[in-house]
Amino acid sequence: MKILVYLDLQDGVPTALSRELVAGARRLAGQGGSIELALIGGDADAARNLGASRVFTSTPSPYDPVAHGAYLQGIVADNGFDLIVFGCTTSGLDLAPVLAFRNDLPLLSYCTAVRISGGTVEADSQIYGGKLVSTAEASMPAVLLVNAGTFSEENGSQAENAEIIQLPDRPQSSVRLLSANRPDPNAVDITKASRLLCVGRGIGEQDVIEEAREVADLMGGEIVGSRPIIDAGWLPKERQVGKSGRKVKPQLYLALGVSGAPEHIEGMGGAGTIVAINTDAGAPIFDHAHFGAAVDVADFLPAFKEALARKVG
Ligand SMILES: Cc1cc2nc3c(=O)[nH]c(=O)nc-3n(C[C@H](O)[C@H](O)[C@H](O)COP(=O)(O)OP(=O)(O)OC[C@H]3O[C@@H](n4cnc5c(N)ncnc54)[C@H](O)[C@@H]3O)c2cc1C
Known part of the structure; x- marks a missing residue:
């Protein structure tokens, strides 16, 4: 099984949720499976030791849904994955539905538990604002939007052998970032x-x-x-x-x-x-x-x- 995880970044490095997703993907892929990461616009070295076989990366740049969507489309078209995993975050909610639509793939959203059985992925999802939990299955390849806390982060660094794949020049985008508000560094997490x-x-x-x-x-x-x-x-x-x-x-x-x-x-x-x-x-x-x-x-x-x-x- 081959899984691509899209990494959400803060200050160019993967967030805690991204690390959770990588750990969860590793468990889903099991023995012999492979994990690859899309770290777009950030510091690829920060993902070298997350235990993936390859990290797709681009030159550092601010988040841009059009450019990131185009990068992802290229990665998926050229490499083929059984699962493409996003965190249920602002950027995940931007990108996952577009990728699923463009590639005619099923999308399971707001996942709080994910199970693999043969060529099928099954997920529990929060619906109606968390009032109900639905369980749905889809044949792979499929796209997942996973809630924070679904998987737990692994302690310590994993193997440091990820191959870094530099993506070609930034795709054309009609979006221009005007400003970004950083969270207060002293704020409690x-x-x-x-x-x-x-x-x-x-x-x-x-x-x-x-x-x-x-x-x-x-x-x-x-x-x-x-x-x-x-x-x-x-x-x-x-x-x-x-x-x-x-x-x-x-x-x-x-x-x-x-x-x-x-x-x-x-x-x-x-x-x-x-x-x-x-x-x-x-x-x-x-x-x-x-x-x-x-x-x-x-x-x-x-x-x-x-x-x-x-x-x-
Ligand atoms: C799109 C959307 C997003 C939302 N996002 C959030 C969110 O992120 N987080 C969130 O919390 N809500 C959110 N809400 C609001 C949510 O629907 C509720 O209105 C809110 O959670 C209620 O907060 P509460 O329990 O503090 O107040 P209340 O619902 O007013 O409950 C107060 C409780 O205190 C009890 N009580 C009263 N006096 C005492 C006393 N002296 N001692 C002990 N108990 C007492 C009452 O019996 C009552 O059960 C969202 C709503 C919408 C529509």
Whole structure:
């Protein structure tokens, strides 16, 4: 089996999601399979040690959907792959459907699990904003758009023997990049935290954030929020979990005053252990929680903080 992974880049090097996809592709390809990477417009050396046999690369340049689409079309037409894997990111969502359409290939999107059986690929996909999971199969070759957190990144570097294939000159493009806004380098990456404390609208007042932050610290984790908390400006955007925020998969997710709307669950439904505190025993969050209590955050938070402080201190 031969798999091409398109690498999303940040500052020219593959993102954590890209590394997850490469690790997942390696597992899917199995013994004797081969992984090749498309690292377009970045530093090919950064992908040399990811364990692929070849890395297709171009001269460094900003992201451009037209040029990247043309590069990918050339790579696929010249080499032929059983699977072409993209992350479910802005660029993946730009490129994967176009590539599938141009080559008349099936496209499985928003994948949260992928299985191979003979010449068929089967995937679980989040649909209706994460409300439902559909399972679909397609005969290969096929294109996949995979959600963050579906595969886990491997530790350490893999073999350093990838052959670098330099692509020809940049294809013509009608797109001109005017500006790019970089994420704040000091911003916390909540996708890396193993414990998250999430505050939802049920906390009632902004003052509660400070106490919740202290509890998150005592837990050895990070504070995050549902969208209303971010919209209110009580926490920065980089701490939003959900459909329009970050997708997280911590070992522990403590949700305080979060109702469990599908758009929120889409971002954290895969957490290892979910604990919910909500006054409404019928709140949907309890359908996803492993543990929960129908109590008031105002009662829970100080008591939990005291118990944690005793344990930690
Ligand atoms: C396109 C789109 C994208 C979206 N993206 C996101 C996203 O990325 N992330 C996200 O979170 N949402 C997102 N949403 C919004 C989502 O639909 C919900 O509106 C939102 O998740 C609700 O946030 P919440 O649970 O904090 O608030 P609410 O739904 O208002 O829930 C508050 C909960 O707190 C409980 N409560 C109230 N008082 C207390 C108390 N004293 N103690 C304990 N519990 C209490 C209530 O019973 C209730 O269940 C999106 C929506 C759309 C349409």
